[in-house]
Amino acid sequence: MSAALDIFRALADPTRLRVLHLLRAMELAVGEVAQAVGQSQPRVSRHIRILAEAGLIERRKEGNWVFLRLGQGADVQSCLALFDSLSPSSTEAMWQAADLARLAAVRAERARAAEAYFAEHAEEWDAIRSLHVADVDVETAMRGLLDGAPIGHLLDIGTGTGRMIELFGPSADQVTALDRSPDMLRLARAKLPADAGDKYALLLGDFAALPLDRASVDTVLLHQVLHYAQAPELVIAQAARVLRPGGQVLIVDFAAHEREELRTRDQHARLGFSDAQIESWFAQAGLELERVETLPGQELTVQLWLGRPHGAPPIEGRICA
Template identity: 70%
Template structure:
């Protein structure tokens, strides 16, 4: 891309504001329009210029379009200028104001999700079962983890506690985290009475886990990541708390077009591709060592298993679905 085209694309205040926002995280077009206070068609025109210049990449997901900075390595020196060039007082003010408005937009959505979880806590397991057979999902997750020790299990977004009920007996220590007190109340009811000191249930956010570095041997995200507005941040946080060669197990949807789940059920993302997951794992210092696919009509569930700092990367292969591996726990 000629330099004159790059600098022409950057030679507008709104487009510079968009670039600064995208340096913070991947965003939907509507989110950017809210933050910069302009109509979506007008913002879309600015985005088209940035995309044509190769500075921004866009990805369609259902009815939404998500934007991210270009991954072209040749643009790294240009993006580094945003940090190396000193901003004026006025620029610093609008950058701070934009990030504050972005945080407000995200907080509004988080509150809506919290209200949804509180309202539907009692029926949460039934809601999940509408999408795909949980028995198959649980069997695939159990098979993916195999016979290796679970160690300290961290269940992020535990919901009603099904994952700690399933994998807790094999763990030495269990920490379960959720933003909803109602969910934790239901999860606590499932704890075995003779091993309560083995389990810790904490209120916390998956973007900033209340867990120290390298504290967990096995981290699970079961049907949680699609609620994340920045999934890469959640994966990076999960990787942070993993021990050397600790494992991250994710069960979530493959890409789909069920826009109603975004509106009705507060899903922030309509599934994930293997390419997305592999990129996020790599950025977080994880090797993607296995994945499995469980078709289920309109919605397909994927199981991804990653490991931190493996000495040797194991080729990705689909794990066998063995219901017998559950040892009767899903009966």
């Protein structure tokens, strides 16, 4: 009975109802919620504490920021179903429309911050891109390799700017994007669709210790990430751990090369990988290398390695080449 009382007490405030309405649209930082409801952050933080104590929302710390999303319990879903069954009054509808308009301004600010970051670092990105095949060719090859099976729950390890969730998110049932940089996660959020809701979860974490349960995702992507790993075999083992039976792991990275400046200038821990290395690490993790695709560039070759758990039925059309 106390849980029900906590929930109804938490809902007995118009601002807290507005916060829930906003979080149905997308995950938000505390400051962004304050901006959307037009109240001070200390006041909003008090409302958030009450909602969190009732289990209606969840808080997640990411660097110096705290992000909020709807609680995942059955009680929360029941409350949302109740909201959907009730028609808002004219005053409530007005507040909801005003809050969503301010939420659009939050999205615009995220996009502006992303553009400013890329403008500042454009030369660094362009210097690396000029060495290998065009991004559009890589993305086309990725689509081709992943076309044989449903994406399901997608895990994008080292999401960076969020391009992979922008590319494959619409085809996924659920998306989890992980990065160890809060700045990168803020850039990735600028790529989320306006109707993202709770389909997308962006997490701060380490690719060598994934904060996910065993056998919880269907597709794992590591796009231009593995060369930052001091122990790539551990990263692949973690990807295999969270993969469901019948799932798939796609690694996109450089073939072995000798561009030493990428190690000293761009902090690449590994100067690319050979097919034999990836196949060996896959085998150690219980994965089978199902297909390899090679995309030669100006000075660097991009490789795509697709793996699935040992014993998984083959998908028609996939042959290790």
